[in-house]
Amino acid sequence: MCCVVFDFTDPTKNFKEKDIKRQTLLELVEYITSANGKFPENMMQEVVKMVSANIFREFIPQPRENKLINGLDLEDEEPAMDPTWPHLQAVYEFLLRFVASPETDAKIAKRYIDHSFILKLLALFDSEDPREREYLKTILHRIYGKFMVHRPFIRKTINNIFHQFIFETEKHNGIAEFLEVLGSIINGYALPLKEEHKLFLVRILIPLHKPKCLATYHQQLSYCITQYVEKDCKLADIIIRGLIKYWPVTNSSKEVLFLNELEEVLEATQGPEFQRCMVPLFQQISRSLNSMHFQVAERALFLWNNEHIENLIKQNRKVILPIIFPAIERNAKHWNQAVHSLSLNVRKIFYDLDPDLFKACQLKFQEDEAKEDEIKQRRETIWKRLEELAAKTSNN
Template sequence: MAISRKRKADELLSSPAAVNCAPPSPDFFRSLPPRLQEQDNLDYFEAFHVKRRNVMKSPFQDTEWHRLQLDYQLLTDFVTDPRCSISFSRPVILKMLSLFESEDERERVALATLLKGIYDRFPEHRVFIRKSVYDIFYQFNCSSHSKHNGIPVLLTFLKNIVEERESVCLEDEFRVFLLRSLIPLYKSKWLVMFYPYLRNCIAEFIVKDRKIADSIMQGMLRYWPKQGSSREYFFLDAAECFLVEAKLSTDFSSSVVGLLEKIAGCLKSLQFNVAEKALSLLDVNGGLGILIKKNFKFILQIVYSGLKEVAAKHWRPKTKELALKISTALKAIDPVFYDNCYIASLFCEEDEAGMEWMALAREERWTQLEGMAAAKKEWSGLSTNFRQELCG
C-alpha cells in the first residue's frame, strides 16, 4: 500500500499541473457525524479517579478510515515534498481545524501531522494558523459544558511551536495566550482528558522564559480547587513540574509562598492520592530536593503542622508510613530546627486548647445567664397575675 501510494504521489508530482496546486481532498469539506451520546454523558467531574489515563474504554473507530488514511497520507506527501509549491487558502485551513473534533484519534493525529507540515512549509500562514488555534481554545473555555477532542493534539502542536523558537524571551502574543487561555483550562471539567499535555505545554513556556513562571503560579492559585477535591492532584502535579522548570533557588515570591500553603493544606486531604502526591513534593530525594535543602527552614515552617497531622491522624496506614518517612528525612537535614518546630507546634496546640476551653466556658456561662433571665421573666409574670387576682 505504501509503495503504490508513493508511486502515485511521484506520478502526480512529476506532472506539470502539480507545480502550483494540490490534489483536492473531499475530506476537508465533509461534515462530521454527530457525537455519541454515551461519550457526552461520561463523568469527568472532581470525583473522577485521578490515576485513570485511558478515559475512553472503547475508542471510536471510523469505518471510512482506510480511505481517509490514503487521502491524508497523499496530501501530507504533497505538503512535505520540496518539488511541489502548493498553496492553501484560509477557508481550507479553517475547515481542516474544524475536523480536529473528530471522534477517531487516528484522524486527529493525521491532521496534526498535516497541520505541522503546512506550518513549517508556508511561513505566510503561520500567524493565521496560530490565531485560529488560539480561537479554538478561547471558544472551549467559554463553552466548558461540551468537550473538544482535539485539545490534546493542539496542545502538542503548540508545544512544538514554542520549543522550536530560537528566541529565549516570548513575544506578547504567546504571553497573552498563555495567561488568558492555557491557564484557565485547569478549571475545565474535562481536565482529565488533556492535563498531561497541558502541563507539558506550559512547562515549555517556562523553559523559554523563566520570568513568566510567577504569573503562571498566580494563575494556578486563582483556579485552585476547594480543599478535599481529587482535582488537587492535577494542580500538585503541575506545581511540581513548574517549580522544577523554573529552577528557583532562594528568591520566593508571594505566588510560591501561596503554593507552599496549598501543598500544606493538601497534606491534610482525606483523598489519599492527593495527600501522597503532596508528600512526594516534600521528598528530599525527589525533583524538588535541591529547593527544599536550600530553603529548609522557610519551607518547614509552612508545612510542618500538616506533615505532623497526616503522620498522626490519616486514615490510611500507607500514607501515615510515607509521612513518617518524609519527616525522618527532613529531620536529618537540621535536627535542631526540626525539634524547635515541634516545640512551637506544642505551644500552638496548647494555645488552641486554651482558646477552645475559654470558648466552651463562655458558652456555658451564657447558657446559665439565659436560663436565669428566662426564670426571672417567668416569676415576674406569675407575680403580676397573683396581684391582679388579689385586687379583683
C-alpha cells in the same frame, strides 16, 4: 471520480463504486509518493478540490441513550468510529503526502491551501474519531512547517478555539492533538521569547487547567508548560502562581495531576524564581498535605524525593518550615501507613538539618494547639449554657 461522496450508512449501497473509488485513491497516494518533477498549478487546484469534497463536512452529534448500569454512566465510553473511514483514510494519506512532498511548491500551493482551507481543516479537529484526529495533527504540523506565511493565522485560530473551549463550552475532542502540535512549535521558539508567545502562556495555557476534563489532555498541556520554563526560567513564578489560581478544591484526581505538573515545573525552577512564589506555593502544599484523600497527601510528600526540589526547600527552610510544620505534625499520626512514614521522613530531614528551627516551630505549634483547645472548650461551655437556658425557657 474521487470527488464523488458516497453514503456509508448502508454498506450494501454502491458497493462496487465505493471499491473503485478506494482503489483509485490508493493509486493516487502511490503516484504522489513516487512523483518526480514539480506539480503544476492546475493539478494543485484539483487536489485541493478533491480533498475538500471528501473531508470537509459538518459533524452531526449522534443521539446516544444515557445508559446506566449499576449506577455507572457508560455514555461516551467508546469513541465514535466514522463509517466512511475506508475512503477518508486514503484521502488523508493523500493530503499528508501531497503537503510533505518536495515536489509541492509552497509558493504556488498557498493559493489553494489558503486561510479558508486551514479554517475548515482546524474545525475537523472536533471529530470523535481518534484516527481522523491523528491524521489531522500530522497534516497540521506539516502545513505549519511548510507554509510559513500561514503560521500567525494558524496560531490565532487555535487560540480562538481554545478560548471558546475554556470559557464557553468545555467540550472539544481535539484539545490534546492541538497541544501536541503546539508542544512541538513551542520547542522551536527562538530566544528571547516574543511577547505574543508569553501572552499565549498566560491567556491560554494556564487557564486550560480550569476545565473539568483536564485529564484528557493534561499530559500534552504539562509538556507545553515545562517547555516554557526550560526556555525561560523567569516564567516559573508566573506559571506556579497560575497553577495555584486554578488549583482544584474538591477534585482529588485532578489535584494529583496538578502536583505531578508542579514537580516538573519545580524541577526546572531556579532559586530566585522559587523564592518569589514559595509562600503561596507552600501554603497550598500544606493544604494538600492535609487533604482528606490520602493519595493527594502522599503525592505532595513525594516532592521531597526530588533532589532539586529538596535542595530548594532546604535553602529556604526558615520560611517554608513554619508554613508546613502543622501539616507535617498532624500527618505524623495519619491512618495511612505510606503518608505516616513519608511524613516522619520529612520531619527527620528538617530536624537533622536545623534542630533549633524545628524546635521553635514545634513550640509554636504546641502553643497554637493549646490555644485552639482552649477556644474549643470555651465554645463547648457557652453552647452547654445556651442549651440549659433553652431547656429552662421551654419548661417555663
